[in-house]
Amino acid sequence: MSKKFDYQAAEDTKLVVSAKRGDMVAFEELVARHRDKIYARAFSMMRNEDDATDIAQEAWVKGWQRLKQFHGDSSFTTWMTRIVINLCLDQLRKHKRQRAESIEHLDEELGGVERQMPVVTANPTAGLEREELRKRIDRAMSQLSYEHRTVLVLHEFEELEYKEVAKIMGCSIGTIMSRLFYARRKMATLLAGLKNEKDK
Amino acid sequence: MKTEMLLKIQSWVDGCLPAGESAEMERFVAANPDAQAVVGELRMTKLAFAGNEPTLTMPESREFFWSKVQREIARQEAAGVATESAGFFAAGWCRKLLVPVTSFAGLALVAALVVVATRTPDGSDQIESQLEGVSTVTYGVPGMKVIWIDRNEPMSDEPTSIDNIETK
Numbered sequence: 001m002s003k004k005f006d007y008q009a010a011e012d013t014k015l016v017v018s019a020k021r022g023d024m025v026a027f028e029e030l031v032a033r034h035r036d037k038i039y040a041r042a043f044s045m046m047r048n049e050d051d052a053t054d055i056a057q058e059a060w061v062k063g064w065q066r067l068k069q070f071h072g073d074s075s076f077t078t079w080m081t082r083i084v085i086n087l088c089l090d091q092l093r094k095h096k097r098q099r100a101e102s103i104e105h106l107d108e109e110l111g112g113v114e115r116q117m118p119v120v121t122a123n124p125t126a127g128l129e130r131e132e133l134r135k136r137i138d139r140a141m142s143q144l145s146y147e148h149r150t151v152l153v154l155h156e157f158e159e160l161e162y163k164e165v166a167k168i169m170g171c172s173i174g175t176i177m178s179r180l181f182y183a184r185r186k187m188a189t190l191l192a193g194l195k196n197e198k199d200k
Numbered sequence: 201m202k203t204e205m206l207l208k209i210q211s212w213v214d215g216c217l218p219a220g221e222s223a224e225m226e227r228f229v230a231a232n233p234d235a236q237a238v239v240g241e242l243r244m245t246k247l248a249f250a251g252n253e254p255t256l257t258m259p260e261s262r263e264f265f266w267s268k269v270q271r272e273i274a275r276q277e278a279a280g281v282a283t284e285s286a287g288f289f290a291a292g293w294c295r296k297l298l299v300p301v302t303s304f305a306g307l308a309l310v311a312a313l314v315v316v317a318t319r320t321p322d323g324s325d326q327i328e329s330q331l332e333g334v335s336t337v338t339y340g341v342p343g344m345k346v347i348w349i350d351r352n353e354p355m356s357d358e359p360t361s362i363d364n365i366e367t368k
Contacts (some may be wrong), residue, residue, distance in 0.1 A: 040256035156249035
């Protein structure tokens, strides 16, 4: 008598093997396990609940369609995260093409504004509870341009190297280093601003 | 401070500089208060990010979200099958069979129109040219190539001439 497959107890790798054979229940379990993480990544880049939900859904559909291409070189969640990041970048590029390139935007790309900011010397995150710090990071991130936000997400949260970020974003390593530098500068200033706001 | 130096400081903070340059940068930062301020700010933001990614929960329930994913998979699969069927002759046949066959046929036709190669009974190569009004026959035997040109003139009593004899 064959043993019944316990989907909830099975590891991701086993569920992936089963899903590759066409087992939709196994795939459903994978979606249930990782949907928050995929959604969170989409939201961190898009900053919009509806866009993030739609892109997360599209990512899971693509995940199912391309499952045979997943060979387990990375974890399943890392693989799915790459899919959602690429979809977000496609969407953001479309938005970018639609909006006119303003002088302010170009200035921001080159770090024109950030270059003038004074260096933040007092740590604005010192003594904060983790939850409060996360909220402030989230608020500050929402005020960055998509180029700065994306580079921070990929380098700081996904822990990718400069060259990997450059490959994903289709830019030179120099551009990525520059964007990362000015994104960090801006984050420091925004976090300091949030601290001052709270202290008043 | 120049942008190039600022980016180099960042690479150092991120641990991306080679060992030799890293030691050099360490000395530079130790002796430069402006560089120390930049390093402090970069380290502070790096530290703030570490392990502090905001956590989010999907606003839709598991069942509702899965039903949407499942429906979209089914819809795209159905659309994919339809497209595949419609494009079978247009894409599949052309790419897989017709293109190589027509290419081969074209090449064969060109080759046949230019030169027809035959082999004489004695084993030497004989090539006939298909030029209008003139018949040439080329014989290739080891060490020698003989080209026979026949202008299709009326037969005379003179013996047939050899217009050109070329030896290799």
